[in-house]
Amino acid sequence: MPAPAASTPALESHAIGADAASAVASTLKALANPLRLRMLSAISTSAGGEVTVGELATLTEVSQPTVSHHLRVLRESGLLAADRRGTSVWYRVEPTYRGALSTLLDRFAPAAVGSPEPPHPPVLADAEPALDHLADSLAERFPATPRGECVRVVRESYTALLRRGGDPTHLVPLTEHFARQRIIDAERAHALESAPAEAGASRTPQVLFVCVANAGRSQLAAALLRHHAGDRVAVRSAGSAPAPDVHATVRTLLAEMDDVGAAEEVDDVTRFYPKPLTDDAVRAADVVVTMGCGDVCPVLPGTRYEDWTVGDPALASPAGVAAIRDELDRRVRALLADLLPA
Structure with missing residues (x-):
């Protein structure tokens, strides 16, 4: 040989x-x-x-x-x-x-343990009429944001959601929801940077929860804060590498809490879905809570950061998932008491 x-x-x-x-x-x-x-x-x-x-x-x-x-x-x-x-x-x-x-x-x-790889994003051609319609609708609703910027945000949002995979059936409604949220965050961030004293005097505090997949911990924490705070706190969640869908065990807990969020988020399509992390979401937040996502979150001056060491529901037993929910509930209550002492 x-x-x-x-x-x-x-x-x-x-x-x-x-x-x-x-x-x-x-x-x-x-x-x-x-x-x-x-x-x-x-x-x-x-x-x-x-x-x-x-x-x-x-x-x-x-x-x-x-x-x-x-x-x-x-x-x-x-x-x-x-x-x-x-x-x-x-x-x-x-x-x-x-x-x-x-x-x-x-x-x-x-x-x-079987999380699927996001597929390669297809060409946008078939979706272009719907995306153009979304951009026009957002430009009309947010006159402070130029139409060209609305077009950019809509197309970026669509591509980002494509990359994370999942069922493409509701991709356009999810794109509308995500793009709208991004524009609101961008306008809020611009207001804070332009006149921080005036903007800070009357604004509702905003909290951003970030984990890797935005399919477990950050979704649970956001739902718990909405549940306890109602509309007294604006809540966002995002993932540094968003998964195609929320973990099934977590989705069950979210349904039990009936986390309907804001009035425009009550439908089943846009209630829960993993979202990519954006700079505007960080810039618009008063508090950024990270959970296992390392150093991917931008660190900006004037923003409060917390890192919560909490287990991943995707890898936990049913009893472990319940324990993670209870731990997040304790932390969320403490955060809310600190944000709104009254």
Whole structure:
């Protein structure tokens, strides 16, 4: 049998180094266990960022020594650190792995459990008459925004929603809703930048919730804030990489809350749908709450930012989804009390 050909210098320059590959493979081997992945997700999304052995033992029916064994594997791989305080040992994710673990749980894991890839967007030609009609309608409704700008926003909105995939049946109504929201946000942002004192004196506070897919956490948080605040707070949600649709378990919770939102958002088509993150949504917000989306959200002066460490409903059990909803409800109530003390 002939010896395998040696790799060419050009190929070698593109491949990960042998030592690095060995180190990465060792870490991936430590991760390749369902219980360890559940432990890491529980620790990384816990309120304080650390959990005891006793708390982790409640994740499954295995014995506490078995839990301790898996934790030792994670510690030896460098993924976890531990501190003893009194009679308890507290585990937390090592800082150097936090970003990588967030990517694993928020992006790789949903893809692994079956989230479909968005299709390549088709040509706009068949939709052009409807898009032109939408642009004319928005230009008439928002005279402060030139028609040319309305055309640009409508077409950008249509293309962005196409890219995230999903059922194309209601794409035009969704485009109208998303484009209208973007124009409102742009006009609000312009007013804040032009005369911040006057605009800030009478405006309704606006909150933007951002996660990766806009299919779980950010949708739930937005629905809860609308439920508690009504029209006293303007609520937006968006995703850094929006999914084709809201997670089925989350959609059930949203329906239970009867989150109809504003008067123009009561129909089933535009009530809940994943939306791309836009700069205008950030510029128009008084508070931006991020959940697992990393550094994709623009940081603007004068805007309040909060990062909420909350689990992903897409990967949770039914009991876990309910716990995530309750945690978001607690945080939303606290935020509302801070925004509207009266």
